[in-house]
Amino acid sequence: xxxxxxxANWKMNLTYKQGKILLDxxxxxxxxxxxxxxxxxxxxxxxxxxAKKKIKDRENYSIAAQNCHHLKSGAYTGEVSAEMIKSVGVxxxxxxxxxxxxxxxxxxxxxxxxxxxxxxxHLTPIFCCGESLPIRESxxxxxxxxxxxxxxxFHLPAEQIQKxxxxxxxxxxxxxxxxxxxxxxQDMHAWLRSVIAKQxxxxxxxxxxxxxxxxxxGSNAVExxxxxxxxxxxxxxxxxxxxxxxxxxxxLK
Ligand code: PEP
Numbered sequence: 668x669x670x671x672x673x674x675a676n677w678k679m680n681l682t683y684k685q686g687k688i689l690l691d692x693x694x695x696x697x698x699x700x701x702x703x704x705x706x707x708x709x710x711x712x713x714x715x716x717x718a719k720k721k722i723k724d725r726e727n728y729s730i731a732a733q734n735c736h737h738l739k740s741g742a743y744t745g746e747v748s749a750e751m752i753k754s755v756g757v758x759x760x761x762x763x764x765x766x767x768x769x770x771x772x773x774x775x776x777x778x779x780x781x782x783x784x785x786x787x788x789h790l791t792p793i794f795c796c797g798e799s800l801p802i803r804e805s806x807x808x809x810x811x812x813x814x815x816x817x818x819x820x821f822h823l824p825a826e827q828i829q830k831x832x833x834x835x836x837x838x839x840x841x842x843x844x845x846x847x848x849x850x851x852x853q854d855m856h857a858w859l860r861s862v863i864a865k866q867x868x869x870x871x872x873x874x875x876x877x878x879x880x881x882x883x884x885g886s887n888a889v890e891x892x893x894x895x896x897x898x899x900x901x902x903x904x905x906x907x908x909x910x911x912x913x914x915x916x917x918x919l920k
Pocket of ligand 1: 676836840841842843844880881882883901902903904905
C-alpha cells in the first residue's frame with residue numbers, strides 16, 4: 668500500500684525536555700490515522716527510546732533515526748549502526764539528507780551502502796534526493812535527481828525498492844521559507860515515479876511513497892499534499908511546533 672506520510676525531522680534541535688513536551692503536545696491531540704497514513708518523528712539519537720515510549724503503540728505513529736553508519740559494527744567512535752537503531756525498536760531511518768550530503772560529504776555510493784545496511788536490519792530508509800538552485804536554474808534538475816535515485820537505489824531488487832520511502836527535497840527550498848510550488852513538486856514527483864516505473868514497472872512505482880520536503884507548513888500542506896504524486900512531506904522547521912506539525916498531519920489525504 669502507498670502510504671501518505673507526515674515525517675518530522677527535528678535535526679539537531681531541542682533539548683530532551685523540550686522534545687518530550689513537544690511529543691506530549693502532539694500525541695495529546697489524539698489525531699487518529701487511518702491505515703494508509705503515517706506520522707513519523709525523526710529525533711536525535713539520544714531521544715529515540717523516549718520518543719518510542721511517547722508514541723506508545725498508537726496506530727501508525729513511528730519513530731525514525733536521522734542517519735546510520737554504512738557498516739555493521741566496529742571501531743568507528745561516535746557512530747551509530749542500523750542494528751543499534753533497530754535494537755531500540757525504531758523502524759525508520761533518514762538516509763541522504765542534503766545536509767549530510769553537503770556537510771558530511773556523503774556520496775551516492777556511500778548512500779547506497781547505507782540503504783543496504785538499513786534494509787538488512789529491517790529499517791525502512793527515508794531516502795532524500797533533490798537539486799541545488801544552480802542545477803534547477805540550468806534546467807537539469809530532472810536528470811540530476813533521477814541520477815541520485817539510480818546511483819543509490821537501483822541496485823535493489825523490486826521487492827526491496829518497494830520498502831523505500833523517497834523524499835524529494837529541493838535544496839533551495841529547505842529552511843529557506845521558499846517552497847516549491849505544488850505544480851513544481853507534482854512535476855518532479857511524477858517524473859521520479861516514471862523513472863522508477865521504467866526500471867521496475869508501474870505497479871512497483873505506484874506502491875512507493877514520495878514525500879515533498881522544503882518549507883512545508885500548516886498553511887501550505889493541504890495544497891502541496893493534494894497533488895496526485897505527492898504522498899505527504901518531510902518537515903524540518905515546522906515540525907518543531909506542535910500546532911504546525913499537527914496541522915501537517917491533518918493535511919494528509
Ligand atoms: C528538511 O530538512 O528535511 C526540511 C524540509 O526542512 P524545512 O521544512 O525546514 O525546509
